[in-house]
Amino acid sequence: MAPALVLLLHGALLGLCSGDSLFPSRHLVLQSGQEGRVLEDWRQPLSLKLMQEAEDLSLLGSRDLAELEPECRELLTAFANSSMKLTGCLVRSARPVRLCQNCFRQFREINEQLENITRAVGVRNFSDSSKCSSSLLMSDRLQIVLILSTFFNDTWEKANCANCLKNNSEGLSNNTVMFLALFNASLTCFEHNLQAQEDSNYTQVCKNCSVTYKNLNALYKRMQESKQEHDAEEQSHLCIDVEDAMNITRKLWSRTFNCSVPFSDTVSVVAVSSFILFLPVIFYLSSFLHSKQKKRILILPKRIQSSASLVNIQEKCH
Structure with missing residues (x-):
């Protein structure tokens, strides 16, 4: 074995016996309660750890990914509660169908909640409500609040519930x-x-x-x-x-x-049914009588023609 390699191994063994790490930059401090965290941190690749640290920094610097403001969370909670009430009412009233008469109050309530969220959209000086509308309605591709609202409106229109209610949906017509x-x-x-x-x-x-x-x-x-x-x-x-x-x-x-x-x-139905049953008999009887009448009319012109020819012969003789 080469002298340099022997010296290197000897130094490494001395370092292990004294408690020093082979890699000073990754020094392990094993204390009670921290062993699992240190070992897990040691096993993670450096690139993954750096990505997680960068993601944590982005969460701290971005308002879109942070927690909602208290006002926005109140609006979202109110919309969730109204959605739960309307969904339960629609399902319970599905058979026999009682959607319009049982659920018009819940439907009106969820529309009011949606108006509270969307009423300040488009205002130049963004208020808290407009910030909430952008966060709750347009911050992601799914837009779950708008999907639920569209579903409720489509269901209400397909059921034609407006035709059973007064103009302001305050009650049944x-x-x-x-x-x-x-x-x-x-x-x-x-x-x-x-x-x-x-x-x-x-x-x-x-x-x-x-x-x-x-x-x-x-x-x-x-x-x-x-x-x-x-x-x-x-x-x-x-x-x-x-x-x-x-x-x-x-x-x-x-x-x-x-x-x-x-x-x-019953009497009128029996009379009408009897008349319909006798219609073929009446039809054939009338057809028979009409054909005999026609034969008599056809014989009459021949007699008239023969008498007319006889008169012409007598005039020629004179």
Whole structure:
């Protein structure tokens, strides 16, 4: 072994025995409670450690990546609470559909919260609210606040809830209140007569609830015609609550109870059906009589022609 290498190894062993590190720049100070941190710091590459230190410095120097201001966090918390209330109401009212009548207050509240966030956008002298709007709405690519707001608005428009509410969405319109009252009266009538009868042919339901059902159906038709007359085609639908309630009632009336033809109109229905059945007989009978009449008309001109030729011959003889 070369003398220089022997001297180097000897010096290294002496340094280890005395407790010195082989690399002075990475001196390890092992104290109680710090061993894990020092060893972990020792194992990390220098480039990764420098990147983490640079990221920490950027967090301290950038206001966009720092914590939100207290005013902004209050606005965000209020919007989160309103979103949670509206989402829960929409899910709970999904079946049977009661979105518009149960959730219009929560929908109005979340719009107010969004207005509180966006009302100062575009002002030259940036206030705290405009800083909050830029931080909460435009600071990242996802823009979760705007996505949630767009989802709620699209759902509300697809349900046509504005057609069930007053102009300022302060409550249900008069026609909607009247319709829901008739709808509840129809369901109550169905339930009462189902409990009263013993057989399963639903005759009592059809007989005793026909007036209530007719009034409900007539009101629905009037509301539908009025909407189609004043609004465009894409906005002519009634709100989803009214449409779903009418569909449920019609299915019960026609499919479940088999009350498509009211009992009071049985005589007129039988008369119309009998007339339709006798229409072919009347048609063939009239066709037969008309053909015989036509044959008689065709024979008459031949006689007239023969008499006319006889008169011409007599005139030639004279």
